[in-house]
Amino acid sequence: NAGVTQTPKFQVLKTGQSMTLQCAQDMNHNSMYWYRQDPGMGLRLIYYSASEGTTDKGEVPNGYNVSRLNKREFSLRLESAAPSQTSVYFCASRTGTSAVYGYTFGSGTRLTVV
Amino acid sequence: KQEVTQIPAALSVPEGENLVLNCSFTDSAIYNLQWFRQDPGKGLTSLLLIQSSQREQTSGRLNASLDKSSGRSTLYIAASQPGDSATYLCAVNYGGSQGNLIFGKGTKLSVKP
Numbered sequence: 376n377a378g379v380t381q382t383p384k385f386q387v388l389k390t391g392q393s394m395t396l397q398c399a400q401d402m403n404h405n406s407m408y409w410y411r412q413d414p415g416m417g418l419r420l421i422y423y424s425a426s427e428g429t430t431d432k433g434e435v436p437n438g439y440n441v442s443r444l445n446k447r448e449f450s451l452r453l454e455s456a457a458p459s460q461t462s463v464y465f466c467a468s469r470t471g472t473s474a475v476y477g478y479t480f481g482s483g484t485r486l487t488v489v
Numbered sequence: 490k491q492e493v494t495q496i497p498a499a500l501s502v503p504e505g506e507n508l509v510l511n512c513s514f515t516d517s518a519i520y521n522l523q524w525f526r527q528d529p530g531k532g533l534t535s536l537l538l539i540q541s542s543q544r545e546q547t548s549g550r551l552n553a554s555l556d557k558s559s560g561r562s563t564l565y566i567a568a569s570q571p572g573d574s575a576t577y578l579c580a581v582n583y584g585g586s587q588g589n590l591i592f593g594k595g596t597k598l599s600v601k602p
Binding site: 408415416417418419420423433465467475477478479480481482483485 | 521523525530531532533534535538540578580589590592593594595
């Protein structure tokens with residue numbers, strides 16, 4: 376099925392370890408986003424890529440880096456994981472920035488940092 | 490600061506009831522508003538998207554309305570079913586270079602058989 380695919384679905388890291396969350400979409404969308412969801416906080420934007428070759432910080436970028444590898448793929452990297460980064464991470468995409476376009480979300484990566 | 494608020498935080502109704510979920514936003518200069526459904530441990534499923542120029546959108550038993558002047562949107566669910574049990578999220582797109590969504594914290598709906 377067409378959509379946004381995230382890997383892995385679950386991950387446990389020790390403090391200080393690094394990892395990369397992968398996201399790929401097969402809908403030929405231009406814009407891609409990384410959100411985190413925490414209890415009582417709602418979803419917050421970490422980084423986004425308005426188009427291939429560009430990335431920008433969102434509301435909570437500290438401790439993360441991103442790479443827009445190509446039009447399909449947008450990865451999120453934690454260089455030195457901290458317990459505060461325990462969260463559910465969602466990748467999203469959409470065709471472009473016009474008001475007519477809604478967002479499509481992946482199923483999430485549940486990350487625990489111990 | 491642009492904020493989105495959803496009331497109530499939780500709602501329990503008997504099967505068959507019609508119900509309304511509320512979403513309010515502080516800045517009326519929106520691009521669009523999107524309602525999502527999230528099942529426990531799952532991702533977000535888009536339900537309805539309303540453009541700033543529209544007043545409402547319908548899909549099956551769901552109807553979403555938008556009143557920009559009052560900063561409000563409602564999601565109406567007709568003839569509720571146990572399968573409608575989930576958390577419903579309202580998200581407002583304010584456009585700009587980011588074009589990102591400002592999310593409410595959601596309404597957790599439980600429909601009892």
